[in-house]
Structure formats: C-alpha cells, structure tokens
Amino acid sequence: MIVITLADLRYRYRQFLIAVLGGGVVLAMAILLSGLANGFRTEINATVGAVGADRWVMSEKSNGRVASVATFDQAAVQQIAGEPGVRAADPVVMLPQEVLRVGGRQVTVNVLAVRPGGLGSPRPGSGSALTGGGQLVLDRRAHVPLGSAVTLGTTALHVVGTVSGRTLTAGIPLAYMTLADAQAALLGGQPVVTAVVTTGVPTAVPAGLAMFTPGQVEAHSLTTLASGVSSINKSRTMMWVVAAIIIAALVYVSALQRVRDFAVLKALGSSSAALFGSLCLQAVLVTLLAAAFGTVLSFFLTGVFNQPLSVPTSAYATLPLVALVVGVAASLVALRRATSADPVAAFGG
Amino acid sequence: MGTLRVTDLTVEFVSGGYKVTPFRDLSFVAEDGQLAVLLGPSGCGKTTLLSCLAGLLTPTRGKITFDDLDVTQLRGAALSAYRRRTVGVVFQAFNLIPSLTARANVMVPLRISGVGRTGAGERADQLLRDVDLGERGGHRPGQLSGGQQQRVAIARALAQDPPLVIADEPTAHLDYIQVEGILRLIRQIAAPGRLVVVATHDDRITQLADQVIELVPHAASLQREPVDVELEAGQVLFRQGDPSDLVYVVRSGEVVIYRERADGSEEPLDVVTPGRYFGELGPMMNLPRSASARAVSRAQLVGYSVREFRASMRAASDQHDPLPR
Numbered sequence: 001m002i003v004i005t006l007a008d009l010r011y012r013y014r015q016f017l018i019a020v021l022g023g024g025v026v027l028a029m030a031i032l033l034s035g036l037a038n039g040f041r042t043e044i045n046a047t048v049g050a051v052g053a054d055r056w057v058m059s060e061k062s063n064g065r066v067a068s069v070a071t072f073d074q075a076a077v078q079q080i081a082g083e084p085g086v087r088a089a090d091p092v093v094m095l096p097q098e099v100l101r102v103g104g105r106q107v108t109v110n111v112l113a114v115r116p117g118g119l120g121s122p123r124p125g126s127g128s129a130l131t132g133g134g135q136l137v138l139d140r141r142a143h144v145p146l147g148s149a150v151t152l153g154t155t156a157l158h159v160v161g162t163v164s165g166r167t168l169t170a171g172i173p174l175a176y177m178t179l180a181d182a183q184a185a186l187l188g189g190q191p192v193v194t195a196v197v198t199t200g201v202p203t204a205v206p207a208g209l210a211m212f213t214p215g216q217v218e219a220h221s222l223t224t225l226a227s228g229v230s231s232i233n234k235s236r237t238m239m240w241v242v243a244a245i246i247i248a249a250l251v252y253v254s255a256l257q258r259v260r261d262f263a264v265l266k267a268l269g270s271s272s273a274a275l276f277g278s279l280c281l282q283a284v285l286v287t288l289l290a291a292a293f294g295t296v297l298s299f300f301l302t303g304v305f306n307q308p309l310s311v312p313t314s315a316y317a318t319l320p321l322v323a324l325v326v327g328v329a330a331s332l333v334a335l336r337r338a339t340s341a342d343p344v345a346a347f348g349g
Numbered sequence: 350m351g352t353l354r355v356t357d358l359t360v361e362f363v364s365g366g367y368k369v370t371p372f373r374d375l376s377f378v379a380e381d382g383q384l385a386v387l388l389g390p391s392g393c394g395k396t397t398l399l400s401c402l403a404g405l406l407t408p409t410r411g412k413i414t415f416d417d418l419d420v421t422q423l424r425g426a427a428l429s430a431y432r433r434r435t436v437g438v439v440f441q442a443f444n445l446i447p448s449l450t451a452r453a454n455v456m457v458p459l460r461i462s463g464v465g466r467t468g469a470g471e472r473a474d475q476l477l478r479d480v481d482l483g484e485r486g487g488h489r490p491g492q493l494s495g496g497q498q499q500r501v502a503i504a505r506a507l508a509q510d511p512p513l514v515i516a517d518e519p520t521a522h523l524d525y526i527q528v529e530g531i532l533r534l535i536r537q538i539a540a541p542g543r544l545v546v547v548a549t550h551d552d553r554i555t556q557l558a559d560q561v562i563e564l565v566p567h568a569a570s571l572q573r574e575p576v577d578v579e580l581e582a583g584q585v586l587f588r589q590g591d592p593s594d595l596v597y598v599v600r601s602g603e604v605v606i607y608r609e610r611a612d613g614s615e616e617p618l619d620v621v622t623p624g625r626y627f628g629e630l631g632p633m634m635n636l637p638r639s640a641s642a643r644a645v646s647r648a649q650l651v652g653y654s655v656r657e658f659r660a661s662m663r664a665a666s667d668q669h670d671p672l673p674r
Contacts, residue, residue, distance in 0.1 A: 001460075001461075003449075003453065003460070004446060004448070004449065004453075004457070007446075007448040007449050007453065008448040010448065011447060011448030011489075012448070260444065261446050261447075263444075264440070264444045264446065265446075265457070265461070267403065267405055267432065267438055268432070268433070268438075268457060268458045268461055268505075269429050269430075269432045269433035269458065269461045269462065270461050271429070274461075343405045344396075344400045344405050344406055346405075346438070346440055346444050347396045347399060347400060347405075347440060347441065347517050
C-alpha cells in the first residue's frame with residue numbers, strides 16, 4: 001500500500017505541490033508568530049540580563065516593570081550601597097518611547113541612562129563606550145550611524161557606539177546615555193532615578209521601594225505585553241488550523257479522485273483500514289513536506305519584520321509532531337470516502 | 350474441481366425508492382476449464398451477478414458454490430481470502446491504478462496477499478510476458494492502448510492463479526482489432542484448472558463459449574398464439590422484476606399498473622381500461638417488468654407475443670383502428 005501511496009503522490013504531484021506550498025506558507029507564518037511572541041520575552045531578558053545586576057530596587061509603584069517611569073530620589077543609591085551584602089549599587093533611569101531627532105528624522109527609542117562604567121553601562125559592538133556627557137550608545141535597529149549628531153529634547157548628543165540586540169517593547173531600540181544627560185533632557189534636571197541596580201543582595205531597601213530579582217523584573221515586564229502575546233499565540237493556533245484545512249482539502253479531493261481506485265483495491269482484497277492508512281500516510285507526508293518548506297521559508301521571512309523575532313527551538317522541534325497530528329486530522333475528513341468505497345463500484349463502465 | 354453452481358439466486362435492492370429485482374431464481378452450473386458466457390442486454394443483472402460471484406455482493410436469496418465452498422455463506426476474513434485467492438476479476442473499464450506502472454498493477458493483488466516484492470515482481474513479469482506485454486511493464490495505464498490495458502487487467506486477474514476468473518464486458522471499450530486479441534486471450538485462459546465466466550451483451554463472444562447462459566429469454570423473438578387471460582378483482586397479473594414475455598390488451602374490466610416502493614407502499618401509474626394495452630416495453634427490450642399489474646375488477650385480457658402484437662398493431666393501423674383487436 002505504501003508503494004501505491006507514494007506512486008499516487010508522484011502521479012498527482014502538481015496538486016500535492018500546491019498543498020505543500022500553501023500549507024508551507026501558512027506554517028512559516030505560524031513559526032514566525034512563535035518567533036514574534038517569543039521575541040517579546042527574549043528582548044526583555046537580553047536587556048535586563050545585560051545590566052548584570054543581582055537585584056533591581058525600584059519604586060513600589062513600578063510593579064517591577066523595567067519600563068516603569070515611577071521615579072524616586074537618587075539619594076537612595078547611597079543608602080542601598082551602604083546595606084550589608086551589597087558589593088556595588090548604581091542608579092538607572094529608564095524612560096520608554098522618547099524621540100530622538102537625527103537630522104530631519106525622528107527615531108523612537110527607549111532611553112536607558114546609566115553611570116558610565118557602572119552596572120548597565122553598555123559594551124558597544126562598534127565605536128566606544130560611554131565615558132561622559134553628550135554621548136549616546138544606540139542599538140543598531142535605530143539605523144543611526146556612528147558619529148551622528150542627535151538631539152533629545154534640547155540636549156545635543158553624539159552617537160559614540162552601537163550595540164545589537166538591545167530593544168524593548170516590540171523592537172524599539174535602546175539609547176544609552178549618562179544619567180546626568182537624561183535627567184537634564186527628560187526629567188527637568190531633577191535628581192531622580194527609576195531603579196537602583198546592585199551586585200550582591202541588599203538586606204533592606206528604603207521605604208517606598210521594592211527589591212526584585214532580574215527574573216522577576218523580566219516576568220513583570222512581560223505582563224504588560226501579555227494581551228499582545230496571547231493574541232499572537234491565538235493567531236498562531238489559527239494558522240495551524242488553516243494549514244490543517246488546506247491539507248485536509250487536498251486529501252479530501254485526492255480521496256474523491258481515488259474512489260474508483262479504492263473500490264478496485266477492495267475488490268482485490270484490500271481492507272478499509274489499509275486504504276485509510278494510505279490516505280493518512282499521504283496527508284502526513286504532505287504535511288511534513290509543508291512543515292519542512294515552512295521552516296526554510298521562515299528563515300528568509302525573518303528579516304521582513306522590524307520587531308526582533310526569536311523562534312524558540314521547541315517550535316522547530318515540535319513541528320514534525322504537530323505536522324503528524326495535522327496530517328492525521330486532515331485525513332479523517334476523507335475517512336468515510338475510503339471506508340465506504342463499495343467494491344461493486346469497480347464494475348461497470 | 351472448479352465447478353460453479355448457482356442455485357435459485359435472487360437479488361433485490363432499492364434504487365430511487367423502488368425495489369429492483371435484476372434477476373429472480375437464477376440457476377446454472379459451469380464446469381472447470383469452461384468459458385461460460387452470461388448473455389443478456391444492459392440492465393438485466395449481469396454485473397450484479399458477477400458481483401455475487403466475486404463475493405462483493407450478498408444475494409437476497411439462493412446459493413453460489415464453487416466446488417465445496419459456499420460463497421454466499423462466507424464472511425469476514427474467509428470472504429477476503431476468497432476474493433484474493435479464488436477469484437480474479439477483469440473489469441469492463443480496466444480499472445488499473447493510474448499512478449502505477451503495468452508491472453506494479455499486476456503486483457497489487459500479490460502484495461495485498463503478502464507476497465514479497467521480489468516474488469510479486471517476478472510473477473508480474475511472467476504474466477505480462479504471457480499477455481504479450483513483456484516490454485510494456487514500465488508504462489503507466491495512460492501510456493497504453495485500451496487493448497493493452499485490458500491485457501494488463503487480465504494479467505492482474507491471473508496474478509494469484511485463481512481457479513475462477515470473471516470478466517465484465519471485457520470488450521466493451523475496445524475497437525474490433527483489440528477485441529480479437531482479448532477474445533483470443535480469454536479463450537486461452539479458460540483451460541483445465543480454471544473456469545472463466547464472461548458477462549456480455551455482445552453475442553459474438555458466444556461463438557467461443559463452451560456454455561452460454563441467457564439471463565433473459567428473447568421474448569421479442571418468440572412467436573406464440575395469443576393467450577386469453579381472465580383475472581379476478583385484486584388478482585396480480587405480473588410483478589415488478591418478473592421476466593417480461595407478453596403484451597396485454599384489456600378486453601373488459603380494468604387493470605392498475607403500479608410501482609412497488611422499497612417501503613412496501615404502492616405508487617399507481619395508470620389504470621388501463623378496455624381497448625388499451627400495456628407491458629409492451631419489457632418484452633421488446635428484453636427487460637424485466639418495471640412495474641406490477643393487478644386487476645381492479647374482474648377483467649379479461651389477451652396476451653400477445655411481441656411479433657403478434659406488432660402484427661396486430663399494423664393490421665389495426667391499416668384499418669384506421671387505434672387498437673389491436
């Protein structure tokens with residue numbers, strides 16, 4: 001029966017090819033949606049992790065979200081640094097979705113102000129690190145070249161270095177600058193910060209502040225995107241369903257075209273189970289081919305999206321399994337055609 | 350060895366809401382080595398009978414035995430084994446799997462039966478050589494002529510070396526040149542150790558047959574004297590599915606013509622009054638009765654053979670009389 005199944009695939013390769021292409025494109029979209037959903041998590045993890053802190057001390061009002069603008073007095077840095085168990089403590093200001101002016105162009109960035117050389121200070125892939133005021137290190141996704149003059153509010157800055165993979169909130173690039181510049185440009189010169197990051201673990205924090213592990217910061221930050229991630233995941237599920245429908249339609253049409261063949265095979269002694277197995281095998285093979293095509297296609301389509309995509313390995317690893325399930329489910333629609341084929345129908349013209 | 354015995358076989362089924370009886374109480378015997386031809390017009394039940402012989406259709410009543418095997422009692426695995434090993438089928442429309450080569454098509458029944466790939470391939474090669482297609486084994490059905498496809502179908506039917514081969518209108522889709530080759534091949538395979546049963550409406554095949562079984566008598570060619578028939582009220586003259594023989598003219602009384610539905614109800618078609626006739630198409634076309642006839646009141650009829658009826662019609666026409674007397 002396997003020989004007949006494979007021969008039929010070769011014989012009707014054009015229509016199977018259409019199913020593989022159609023199903024493959026849909027599966028590629030499902031893979032990319034997995035990457036989109038996972039991208040929110042990975043960019044937060046990368047940005048928070050790159051700070052290298054053991055603890056984040058933030059306003060209680062921040063709810064532990066990295067992009068919270070809940071500020072508190074910078075004097076808390078000294079208090080926290082003096083706590084037993086703290087090896088180093090540095091202030092941080094995170095201000096989401098600020099606008100840089102680069103010539104006539106506006107670039108939306110997430111500002112992360114740090115102490116040059118302190119915790120969270122970036123290590124540029126090209127250019128130099130922050131050393132003082134008037135400097136800016138930008139993520140490459142901002143597409144602003146090294147040495148460019150930019151303004152933030154009324155503060156003039158120069159891009160001295162670039163980093164990659166430092167984004168937040170769906171691919172908005174980070175702009176690193178000194179604490180003083182950020183306070184001057186965006187906080188009216190007030191000596192306030194949005195977080196104090198530490199190595200070592202403080203035994204206590206000042207009143208009104210709360211302490212979070214990096215993992216907690218990542219998790220709390222992701223909750224603000226939960227609705228979007230959920231929608232994307234639902235869309236991905238719908239993509240699986242669409243892929244299943246495409247494959248099912250193909251298998252059903254194939255079964256309709258093979259009704260006479262089924263009748264003949266039954267007349268020759270084949271069982272209904274064997275015929276269903278043949279349909280099932282066809283569906284699974286087509287789905288696996290579609291999955292393989294979708295995987296390759298997804299690599300090429302990754303660059304189309306501005307938002308960083310991070311397709312989890314599990315998405316690729318489970319794809320053959322999902323393809324198997326989709327294939328079997330798709331072949332169920334043709335089950336009746338195979339099992340109800342009347343061998344008497346083989347007679348007659 | 351290889352004796353096919355059909356005894357009082359009746360098949361009834363439902364089609365379009367009506368009960369259809371392609372044949373009733375059919376009996377015949379065919380012996381090993383024979384070429385037996387089932388002859389009859391389209392619609393007389395040839396294919397239905399072949400389906401019963403192939404173990405694909407269970408008859409309503411009656412018995413089919415092949416040697417000591419009661420085919421009508423077979424079920425499940427025993428029936429599948431009968432289909433695979435005892436009977437080979439040649440279909441009217443060849444019914445080769447279009448995606449498979451000729452060789453692979455011949456291998457199908459062998460592979461279904463669990464014969465290994467090598468053994469099945471060797472057997473297929475041998476059979477294709479036997480039907481003069483040794484060089485065409487790698488071709489798909491679409492690349493073969495109708496005659497060649499039917500040769501492949503015959504080779505497939507012989508794959509398991511079955512003692513019974515049945516063929517349904519094997520020449521129906523062939524031109525006369527191809528017909529000759531296929532007939533020769535069919536005649537050749539009907540040899541000791543194998544009974545071949547061919548269903549056809551083509552009476553040319555009867556010249557080659559060892560036995561001809563006519564499923565429907567040639568009512569149209571029968572000549573007999575008109576028969577007077579008297580019916581009491583409610584008496585049935587003939588029933589739907591009965592063999593057709595005579596055309597009836599009503600002398601007195603009334604006869605209702607009705608169809609018997611599958612649910613047992615009746616669908617009246619007409620009430621035939623004195624001077625009118627009914628039941629002419631069945632005997633003319635060699636078809637079973639397509640409806641039943643029953644006297645509404647006491648009735649007198651005259652039954653004519655088709656020839657007599659035609660003669661009466663011509664005479665009535667010459668006399669400007671609309672009906673035969």
